[in-house]
Amino acid sequence: MNDTATTPELTSLQQRVAREIVALVRRDNRRAGEHLPEVHIAQHIGTSRSPVQSALRHLAQLGVLQQDANRGFFLSIDAKDWDGQVAGLLTSDDPLYLRIADDRQSGDLPDEVTEADLMRRYGVARSTLRKVLSRVSEEGWIEQSMGHGWRFLPMIDSPDAYEESYLFRQSIEPGAMLGPSFQFVPAELKQLRREQQRIVDGGFQTMTPIELFESNSHFHETLAKWGHNRFVLQSVRRVNQLRRLVEYRQASRRGARHTQAAEHLAILDAIEQQDFMQAASLMRAHLDGARRDKLRDPGVFSQTA
Numbered sequence: 382m383n384d385t386a387t388t389p390e391l392t393s394l395q396q397r398v399a400r401e402i403v404a405l406v407r408r409d410n411r412r413a414g415e416h417l418p419e420v421h422i423a424q425h426i427g428t429s430r431s432p433v434q435s436a437l438r439h440l441a442q443l444g445v446l447q448q449d450a451n452r453g454f455f456l457s458i459d460a461k462d463w464d465g466q467v468a469g470l471l472t473s474d475d476p477l478y479l480r481i482a483d484d485r486q487s488g489d490l491p492d493e494v495t496e497a498d499l500m501r502r503y504g505v506a507r508s509t510l511r512k513v514l515s516r517v518s519e520e521g522w523i524e525q526s527m528g529h530g531w532r533f534l535p536m537i538d539s540p541d542a543y544e545e546s547y548l549f550r551q552s553i554e555p556g557a558m559l560g561p562s563f564q565f566v567p568a569e570l571k572q573l574r575r576e577q578q579r580i581v582d583g584g585f586q587t588m589t590p591i592e593l594f595e596s597n598s599h600f601h602e603t604l605a606k607w608g609h610n611r612f613v614l615q616s617v618r619r620v621n622q623l624r625r626l627v628e629y630r631q632a633s634r635r636g637a638r639h640t641q642a643a644e645h646l647a648i649l650d651a652i653e654q655q656d657f658m659q660a661a662s663l664m665r666a667h668l669d670g671a672r673r674d675k676l677r678d679p680g681v682f683s684q685t686a
Contacts, residue, residue, distance in 0.1 A: 399436035547672035557608030580642035
């Protein structure tokens with residue numbers, strides 16, 4: 382059954398959607414019997430229902446979901462037990478996407494490119510290239526210019542840029558907790574606690590880089606949202622988009638993920654006790670520690686990172 386995880390019936394888009402569904406379900410630690418409404422998943426991922434339906438059917442074939450003809454798709458086993466069934470799906474990614482990402486981060490691709498240039502460079506058809514460029518555009522590190530041209534957007538592609546991103550976050554994320562409009566949502570705090578506890582309890586060793594990054598982003602963006610300052614939230618979301626690729630490439634640094642999740646839990650404890658001064662102090666220390674730790678690693682921006 383597991384050998385079907387990357388079967389040809391799934392397009393590149395459908396495989397990406399399937400991976401994102403798995404990441405969502407595992408992040409939320411959903412239980413057997415829970416319903417996965419197609420429309421809610423499509424809204425969360427930001428795509429139409431068609432690829433979602435194909436991805437859900439594929440996951441049903443893998444045995445982690447079951448389909449009811451009238452009511453839709455339901456988890457057949459707990460998300461924490463999905464590892465074996467979805468391993469092939471999660472460890473695979475579009476080779477063209479990975480090559481473009483690596484080439485861009487290593488400086489081998491210029492700021493502006495044409496589709497013809499990329500087709501020649503990678504030996505692919507225009508239709509294949511456009512699917513990948515559409516994904517890259519959704520992730521926020523390229524935009525289409527006139528004709529068949531594309532322009533890469535600024536990324537975190539150097540130690541200096543990485544450090545600047547953390548210094549910027551240190552200036553806005555703790556401050557949002559001390560603002561007059563900061564108010565946490567108990568149900569959301571409980572969900573964040575479950576996600577971070579899962580990482581501490583062993584998820585840091587088994588979760589994919591995508592899942593670990595999304596859990597981290599979800600934590601910081603939710604706290605920014607509680608500040609009810611649209612500029613802070615937009616800024617945190619934008620920085621997360623910019624750091625996506627460099628964070629993916631740190632998959633081997635599993636121990637750091639455990640430490641970060643434990644620090645997230647301490648921040649949540651302070652927020653729940655309404656000690657926002659302590660929460661802000663812990664957040665500032667958390668970001669500063671992450672900055673120092675990651676910048677000590679000379680391989681972060683190398684091809685082997």
